[in-house]
Amino acid sequence: MTKIPVGILGATGMVGQNYIALLKNHPWFDVRFVAASPRSAGKKYAEAVAGRWQLVNPFPPHAGEIIVEDANDVSRAIAAQRKGECAFVFSALEMGKDETRALEEAYAAAGIPVISNASAHRWTADVPVLIGEINPDHTDIIPEQQKVRRWNKGFIVVKPNCSIQSYMIPLHALAQAGYPVKQLIVTTMQAISGAGYPGVPSLDIIDNIVPYIGGEEEKTEMEPLKIFGTITDGIIQNAELPVISACCNRVPVIDGHTACVSLEFGEKKPAIEAIKKIWAKFKGLPQEQKFPMAPKQPIIYREEENRPQPRKDRDLDKAMSVVIGRLRPCNVFDIRFTALSHNTVRGAAGGGILNAELLKHKGYL
Amino acid sequence: MTKIPVGILGATGMVGQNYIALLKNHPWFDVRFVAASPRSAGKKYAEAVAGRWQLVNPFPPHAGEIIVEDANDVSRAIAAQRKGECAFVFSALEMGKDETRALEEAYAAAGIPVISNASAHRWTADVPVLIGEINPDHTDIIPEQQKVRRWNKGFIVVKPNCSIQSYMIPLHALAQAGYPVKQLIVTTMQAISGAGYPGVPSLDIIDNIVPYIGGEEEKTEMEPLKIFGTITDGIIQNAELPVISACCNRVPVIDGHTACVSLEFGEKKPAIEAIKKIWAKFKGLPQEQKFPMAPKQPIIYREEENRPQPRKDRDLDKAMSVVIGRLRPCNVFDIRFTALSHNTVRGAAGGGILNAELLKHKGYL
């Protein structure tokens, strides 16, 4: 199979670097186009990230040779598309919200599908927030989006915030089995890589916790409602439940967001062992279709009383699985548990790639 | 004023070391008797803790000269009492629960009051769990305790677990102002010093979180009910509320336990600003009586959106204040906030000393 040529917007930033690294040997996609800020434009990718490459694995040699384009100049991507070097783009733009929104729309208007990691379009009513295991059918809004906006081949899809990845799939699995959640209280302990680079100053986080992350609690409370929503009249109508209260903390962990969740079901309340079984056998479309980036088992439950732990569990199954432990009754609500997911893989670039695989499967790419 | 001579059981362990350090210049109490395991007995205190002293401040020179006694041998304390060198003891014993319980009772039976940091007697119905700002009148059970057990001068009081200190005083201040709490969900992020020394292996906690601390959640959920309880028929009857659900995590922080609390009041629900005022003006008996170890302000509220932080706030007011921030409405319950207290000072030795000051004030010492 000939690989689909893809582009990365914001390729020199931390999420962009993760895209480069994770797409290294991807069976369907091949990075051929990279764009970043004007400062990097014109340099080879290797030069542009020299001294700024954050990942343990080095970037693939061929990626280092690609000349970085100016991400603000959509004509460069159009030219690349014509040359067969950019069928769609992953957006890891790190500019302001309004600029990001406008720029992603400009790419889509130019006929280039945008699979975005940025938060700019998460609340645009006709842009789906996709998690492949949960709402793959929200891609159905794409034709509507294209029609209303008079876009030809281009469109925009986004992925949700990294803080909710660890418990959204488990909640969905329970809802699907007949046990929707009514309300939940969650406290997150989030890794420093979530703040990008340079991000969190070391003086703020060694021997310390920062009990606040700007905008994070709002995202954590609202985005699940859109993901659990339904398409009506050409837009995504939010679900009404669950009501979520989130408290987000930054902790001295490199990668991996941990969440302590207490929740109350609606009328039907499953037993603890039933929940474990539901999670153990849950498979989503990515698993059924064996997408390359999909974890074999989206929810891994660990029976040890002191797991999951970020350093020891974050990398399970390509760092794409959610790892859960400590499921037990809650004194106040019905149950509580601790959940973990890798914020820069499942919660960022890996999740974006899984969305691209979904769109390819659905015929949109 | 002549200082009261005091003894420390378990003086070489981490809590014992804190007692030694915090009593250094105490205006009322003077450490004259130290006891520990048979391994240390017979050595000078300085030798017994050589290479094991964990605190930044060195121990006072005169303490280093005291000969360590065997804590299992109550006759040593009786002899010291006769010589006017041990009016009462702080217990920082680190043995098994049953042994601790029996040994503390033996000291009390021998006429030596025991002010304990250990958890052994927290669920003994006639032993009060004291927090000076909350339930100073629970000392009223001491005469009952002595009568039933036929103890003469001796008695036992304990302090609660370190994980609940940060939000118990704020809850009490609200209840006292007419706003009792019905239920709460709390996630704690607890410092490694809470596990003693050697305690948590570094391989378990650098770049990591351990989402479990043995026995901690049960203590966190149950002890508040006894502290909020009432004395009836010679025992302490637990309060029925609040219902508490706790999730306790170990994090890479040296000192200072942080708690994220979401709670629901009963019928009456105070406004956010009213709560801040209640906390700002709250004073307990230790403040009114100006006990030496009492913080001037037991509850410090920080308006900055990213506080409290353990490294930056744990040492406020002799590390005896509770520091709170991020008070805001909760989507699920009524309010939520983040609270911090220093686990080895307010949560251990400092809390024990405050209890001794209370007992001295009440005439029990």
Add this chain to the structure above:
Amino acid sequence: MTKIPVGILGATGMVGQNYIALLKNHPWFDVRFVAASPRSAGKKYAEAVAGRWQLVNPFPPHAGEIIVEDANDVSRAIAAQRKGECAFVFSALEMGKDETRALEEAYAAAGIPVISNASAHRWTADVPVLIGEINPDHTDIIPEQQKVRRWNKGFIVVKPNCSIQSYMIPLHALAQAGYPVKQLIVTTMQAISGAGYPGVPSLDIIDNIVPYIGGEEEKTEMEPLKIFGTITDGIIQNAELPVISACCNRVPVIDGHTACVSLEFGEKKPAIEAIKKIWAKFKGLPQEQKFPMAPKQPIIYREEENRPQPRKDRDLDKAMSVVIGRLRPCNVFDIRFTALSHNTVRGAAGGGILNAELLKHKGYL
């Protein structure tokens, strides 16, 4: 090719776990026999390490099923050897020096070759301390060892301490190119995993450095002389140079020992650029013979001024390469540089496996 069945002594400890993990898909060797302390004996390996498995990657399922034997009982290994399940053993014993020495000799006497990670036999004159890239011919002493000790098929080889791995191969490459080193001063900054589990208490190492590791400086100063030595009269005669002065520190790093080296050559002093070329083209026998565990490039030089860094460079080339940077003239000696190697892979289990590959190649296994 049928794989050679191998055993692991001390299989449940941290080094033993690394052997299990690293041999997972080894093309030549297959773990069939595991032994540990009597406490673990009789359990399945999975049970024996439950809650103690330290590695990020889980152990291979088939390893979890093997029944752990008592490592003190050599007859178990003999029986396994007869059944074709244990051609030789890797020793990761964690007992006292004398017991280790005696037990390894008992295995060798019973006809079972011992490839040891322990330090017990490093100063036994007829036991070679092997680094495949430096002194592969020290295996020539094995027939002498067997003859003198009247061992039939059994023998003992060891690997050196983890603290010297990062600069020994670079020094050897220079000596081989005609530039032997006369003296060197080295300061190491060593990872906590080097102390095993539970190892370094977190209270000793968060926001801290421990400027001492028991016995480490002596090993660092003496072992290189044996590795650079020559076989004469049936024993290994130490080299006289280089004279080494070492200062070993424990730092808050999970894996990867870093060394700052200043050194003086003998008469001949190479230029900085010449040294880089020597290192870049250096290959040892493991590279020439393409041993499975051998890194393609044993010495990787990084030109960035702020490398090597343990977290970012320790895993290069299966964590078996030495990574060097900051080569520059020294004001006092000739040159100085910073070197890094992964202490639990190249410095422990990975180094042991490379030694086994060497012995297989030489026909001793």
Add this chain to the structure above:
Amino acid sequence: MTKIPVGILGATGMVGQNYIALLKNHPWFDVRFVAASPRSAGKKYAEAVAGRWQLVNPFPPHAGEIIVEDANDVSRAIAAQRKGECAFVFSALEMGKDETRALEEAYAAAGIPVISNASAHRWTADVPVLIGEINPDHTDIIPEQQKVRRWNKGFIVVKPNCSIQSYMIPLHALAQAGYPVKQLIVTTMQAISGAGYPGVPSLDIIDNIVPYIGGEEEKTEMEPLKIFGTITDGIIQNAELPVISACCNRVPVIDGHTACVSLEFGEKKPAIEAIKKIWAKFKGLPQEQKFPMAPKQPIIYREEENRPQPRKDRDLDKAMSVVIGRLRPCNVFDIRFTALSHNTVRGAAGGGILNAELLKHKGYL
């Protein structure tokens, strides 16, 4: 005694904050004037540092009320001097080298003595680099400096880099006792607070070491020669010895620079025990004159084999003592030892205050 009113340039930065905190209850000096960047000018100090205050101890309330002036506008300090609110300034400027040099000269030219923490003037031949215990007589160059530059009351003195503080006093004590050092090799492990705020990104230093600090090794190698120099012909002539080779690393420690030193004496070589005695009894002018900021014992030697440790020893004696341990013979040179000093106190603001005390004592303030 009426306190001398002092000003602080760069008062909102990290070193400036330390000056504010350390001068809180100073018996001689009273902070009355604070200046910073134009961004802060016009605000109360409390507002200017809101959310940026890095220290555990809060700033003194009266300091919070002072209106911040623009440090670039010397006329503000002149006005303050006339009003009796600024007799001299501590410079903690954080601008470029050339700007700092020029601005400090402008203050001195305007009649305001400058006691600087900045590196800008460390290589100006008529500006002394002062360590009170070592070269208090280098203040003798001040009249020359004033004469040549036609300054009236103003002058400039500086303090050295924080990386050399831990071993310079010990070296000086030995030289004074007749044992000058010929050459030394030092590896430093430096705290993150040395890089200011935001300074080192947490992604660079958790579970990691950065083996490079820009410009630090040159300062570490050269500044001691000026401090050990002599005044000749109106300038400070550098000493020729010791020759120093430094390797400077950033490590995950909050405060406290640790140095591993190997050194060779000249002809005369003291015994290990003699060195300990020399260090134990060493006193400098600050000790003889009992300056308020002077540590009682400038060199503290710890006999424990695993000390000094930054977290446990950095705060000894107001964080102004140098703490040494592990003195032992060196295989290559004569001796080696490990030394520690607190980089933001002795190595920055505390050292600057000690210099001001020296200048007051000498009659220059």
